[in-house]
Amino acid sequence: xxxxxxxxxxxxxxxxxxxxxxxxxxxxxxxxxxxxxxxxxxxxxxxxxxxxxxxxxxxxxxxxxxxxxxxxxxxxxxxxxxxxxxxxxxxxxxxxxxxxxxxxxxxxxxxxxxxxxxxxxxxxxxxxxxxxxxxxxxxxxxxxxxxxxxxxxxxxxxxxxxxxxxxxxxxxxxxxxxxxxxxxxxxxxxxxxxxxxxxxxxxxxxxxxxxxxxxxxxxxxxxxxxxxxxxxxxxxxxxxxxxxxxxxxxxxxxxxxxxxxxxxxxxxxxxxxxxxxxxxxxxxxxxxxxxxxxxxxxxxxxxxxxxxxxxxxxxxxxxxxxxxxxxxxxxxxxxxxxxxxxxxxxxxxxxxxxxxxxxxxxxxxxxxxxxxxxxxxxxxxxxxxxxxxxxxxxxxxxxxxxxxxxxxxxxxxxxxxxxxxxxxxxxxxxxx
Numbered sequence: 001x002x003x004x005x006x007x008x009x010x011x012x013x014x015x016x017x018x019x020x021x022x023x024x025x026x027x028x029x030x031x032x033x034x035x036x037x038x039x040x041x042x043x044x045x046x047x048x049x050x051x052x053x054x055x056x057x058x059x060x061x062x063x064x065x066x067x068x069x070x071x072x073x074x075x076x077x078x079x080x081x082x083x084x085x086x087x088x089x090x091x092x093x094x095x096x097x098x099x100x101x102x103x104x105x106x107x108x109x110x111x112x113x114x115x116x117x118x119x120x121x122x123x124x125x126x127x128x129x130x131x132x133x134x135x136x137x138x139x140x141x142x143x144x145x146x147x148x149x150x151x152x153x154x155x156x157x158x159x160x161x162x163x164x165x166x167x168x169x170x171x172x173x174x175x176x177x178x179x180x181x182x183x184x185x186x187x188x189x190x191x192x193x194x195x196x197x198x199x200x201x202x203x204x205x206x207x208x209x210x211x212x213x214x215x216x217x218x219x220x221x222x223x224x225x226x227x228x229x230x231x232x233x234x235x236x237x238x239x240x241x242x243x244x245x246x247x248x249x250x251x252x253x254x255x256x257x258x259x260x261x262x263x264x265x266x267x268x269x270x271x272x273x274x275x276x277x278x279x280x281x282x283x284x285x286x287x288x289x290x291x292x293x294x295x296x297x298x299x300x301x302x303x304x305x306x307x308x309x310x311x312x313x314x315x316x317x318x319x320x321x322x323x324x325x326x327x328x329x330x331x332x333x334x335x336x337x338x339x340x341x342x343x344x345x346x347x348x349x350x351x352x353x354x355x356x357x358x359x360x361x362x363x364x365x366x367x368x369x370x371x372x373x374x375x376x377x378x379x380x381x382x383x384x385x386x387x388x389x390x391x392x393x394x395x396x397x398x399x400x401x402x403x404x405x406x407x408x409x410x411x412x413x414x415x416x417x418x419x420x421x422x423x424x425x426x427x428x429x430x431x432x
Contacts, residue, residue: 016043022067025102035060036213042068045187050208052201053189057333058340059213062095062157065187069153070099073128077152080178081131082171084161084306086111086283087290089131091312092157096129105129112136113283120145134162134170141177148178152185159190159197160329165306168196181206191336192329223339225366226373227349227359229381235350236266238378239322242348243272243300248317249293252302253334255323263322264302274300277311305330313337321349328361348373356383 013023013034026032034042037055044051045068055061069079083089089109096107107129108122116139123130123146130137130146140146156162162171178184186205190197201208228238243250252267254260257278264276275289275298292298293313301313305325316338325331331349338345349370351359363369374380 011039013038013042017046018042018067019071021102022071022099025098029098031063035064037061037211038064038067040211040213041065044209044211045069045185046071048185050181050186050205051188052193052205052208052210053187054191054193054210054212055189056191057336061189062092065155065157065189066092066095066099069129069155070096070103070105072152073105074103077128077150078148079129079153079155080137080148080151080174081129081153081155081157082134082137082162082174083131083157084133084165084167086113086133087286087311088158089133093129093131096131107131110136110140111283113286116140134167134174138170138173141174151179151183153187154178154184155187155189157189159188159200160192160194161306161333163194163196164327164329171200175204191332222344223335224344224346225335225349225368225370226346227351227370228373228375228378229351229353229383230378231381232352234378235322235352238350238375239263239267239320240270240272241375241377242318242320243267246318248299249313249315250300250318250320251313251316251334251337252300252320252322253325254302254304255326257304259323260302260304267300267302272300273298274302277301277303279304279306305334311337314340315343316340316345319345319347321347324349324351324355324358324362328358328365331362332366351383353381354384359383 011034012032013026016034016039018026037053037059038061041051041053041061041064045065051065053061053064055064065081073079081089081092083092089111093107093109096105099105100107106125106127108119108125108127108131110119110123110130110132112133112135116136119136120140123140132140137146156171162168181204186208188197188201188205188208230238239252252263252274254263257280260276260278261280264274267274275292277286277289281289289298289301290311290313293301301311302322303311319335319338321331321334325334335345335347338347349359349362359370
């Protein structure tokens with residue numbers, strides 16, 4: 001265990017300098033111990049540093065930047081928080097709303113797919129925090145609706161996803177509208193640190209403090225990962241069998257909007273109530289889908305990678321990769337939807353026999369060989385490339401889960417995710 005991780009264990013928010021007013025808000029929500037990213041980021045941000053946080057979903061990173069910001073913004077100034085998707089933007093604002101009454105720090109969300117007229121009305125109330133997607137922010141800046149002459153904070157959340165989605169030109173244009181890096185505090189959070197982000201950091205941040213609570217490419221350590229190697233014709237059979245074996249909430253990932261729609265239709269026809277979440281759904285349809293799953297009226301959500309970024313569904317029991325993602329990094333984001341808040345979770349990927357290379361890239365990224373499982377009624381297939389482990393009967397939890405490899409050998413079942421340059425891996429009892 002590293003020294004910073006030792007320090008984080010058992011620490012309280014008071015120990016890291018969180019003022020009493022914010023402590024009262026946290027105590028009402030029964031949030032008593034900071035997660036590793038919060039333990040390190042909150043003091044760094046409160047000290048006025050630019051900050052880079054390398055952290056997966058479910059690690060409490062939203063509170064890590066929101067809490068120190070509201071303490072400062074209560075005294076004046078404004079902030080922009082940029083997020084890649086509407087869902088993530090709304091989730092971020094929910095955390096800021098915790099402090100709305102106590103700190104008098106108002107916030108609003110401006111995203112595409114919603115009424116711009118209504119958003120302009122909200123902006124005229126001069127909220128201190130604007131949470132936005134890059135496209136809608138550009139629209140508003142071009143129209144002169146918003147000005148940020150007193151900008152104190154710029155936050156880029158899930159920055160790697162924004163670049164993956166092609167938002168680099170919009171981000172650079174936003175930078176041209178706002179005060180420079182010497183006049184603001186810039187906070188960047190990302191699951192990975194690709195070259196594009198490194199370049200952005202050089203240009204638009206001031207000697208940032210880097211905090212990494214888990215090595216790049218690792219997933220939550222309490223997620224049990226498995227793969228099933230099969231032919232395309234047996235994917236739907238495998239999907240049904242996996243869902244039958246699970247009583248809790250399930251998220252099924254597809255590569256495309258078309259496939260998400262087809263899988264949802266198939267599941268509903270098979271008497272498994274399912275909701276779909278992808279780019280062709282309106283804001284109202286997305287909200288209804290999320291409400292159905294959150295309320296338990298439907299326990300299956302079929303989603304594409306882009307649409308799923310930012311969704312926060314508690315206690316997801318199983319993630320099924322019906323299709324492997326286009327980019328290996330998305331595998332980490334997908335399986336991060338389960339195993340949150342120290343609950344255990346499972347992620348099962350359906351791997352076609354000709355996807356050995358894609359599987360190899362994923363296993364290289366997560367630094368482990370993912371165990372192979374079998375399913376009743378689903379014929380096993382052989383990979384034409386890449387690598388895999390010998391088959392195991394699907395169903396039981398594997399003993400000796402272990403953590404990240406520290407040399408040769410491979411991990412079994414649960415993914416790595418313990419070592420970092422500056423922090424621990426396992427969070428406390430409650431994450432935000």
